Amino acid sequence: MDAGYYPRQVGEKGEISKNDRREHRKRKAVRTRLAEEGGEKTMETLETQISDLRSQLDCAAQIIVAKDNDLEKLDKEKEKLQQAYNRCKQRIRQIRGMLWKEGV
Numbered sequence: 001m002d003a004g005y006y007p008r009q010v011g012e013k014g015e016i017s018k019n020d021r022r023e024h025r026k027r028k029a030v031r032t033r034l035a036e037e038g039g040e041k042t043m044e045t046l047e048t049q050i051s052d053l054r055s056q057l058d059c060a061a062q063i064i065v066a067k068d069n070d071l072e073k074l075d076k077e078k079e080k081l082q083q084a085y086n087r088c089k090q091r092i093r094q095i096r097g098m099l100w101k102e103g104v
Contacts, residue, residue: 026052026056
């Protein structure tokens with residue numbers, strides 16, 4: 001596959017999933033296409049490739065922002081759980097101390 005891109009396969013026949021077909025078309029559009037005359041790249045082809053690359057870059061940036069937001073939420077949840085754990089640990093120590101004083 002192109003540049004380290006390995007699509008997921010669906011079913012026993014190993015068909016490429018719908019999302020991977022779309023990704024494959026995008027990558028295929030970005031590949032360098034040579035003009036018929038002397039192997040030179042045409043300006044239109046380069047503009048198309050630049051546009052496609054910018055589109056892919058924008059998509060990647062959106063994914064990164066979404067993942068960053070997810071990580072922030074998970075960090076906040078982790079902090080809340082850590083605080084609850086510490087409160088429970090402190091309460092257990094208090095109960096243990098009370099039971100020890102009573103001689104249980």
